[in-house]
Amino acid sequence: MWYWLFKYIFMGPLLSLLGRPKVEGLEYIPDSGPAILASNHLAVADSFYLPLVVRRRITFLAKSEYFTGTGLKGWFTRWFYTVAGQVPIDRTDADAAQSALDTAERLLKQGKLLGMYPEGTRSPDGRLYKGKTGLARLALQTGVP
Structure with a gap:
């Protein structure tokens, strides 16, 4: 319940006033079932804006x-x-x-939309860095899109 209140009542309207993010590939996110949503992570705001533009609830792994x-x-x-x-x-x-990947696999088995940042952390300078292999290994191991 809190997730949807924040998304549509509290954060959504405020963030919409501050700017509109550029999003590509929304059409590839399935309406239901397990999936991995990979995004670059250039700013703290990524984790706030991304849920606003995706209809489904996103579960992120966080430090x-x-x-x-x-x-x-x-x-x-x-x-x-x-x-x-x-x-x-x-x-x-x-x-x-490995424990984080096990957690991610468990969430996918529950049918969640899992949000992950392939770089493993936020970019310190706004540039896109090389991604880590965990996300690809997780996708291959689970067979989810």
Whole structure:
């Protein structure tokens, strides 16, 4: 419920006033069933704008630090990322990366639309960097579009 309230009542109208993102390939996103939505990640705003232009709910993998803050700010950040459909993942090493892919596979088996940024993180300077192989391996392993 919170996801849709944020999308259509709170964030949507505000972000629409601030700008319209350029989106290519919306016609390839299936209306239902598991799918991987790959996008570049050039700015913090990507995770806010992308859900506005896609009809389906997007579940993103997000760094676990967003869910571990303390105090009021930590509580709000954790709450926001949870209601926004983000799932915490550890990104510290190779074992953590495999665990993140296992989490992604579980979400796809649940029929989710999984949003992923192939670069693995946000670009520090606005340039597009080489993607990591996890997304491609996940698509091949699961057979989802």
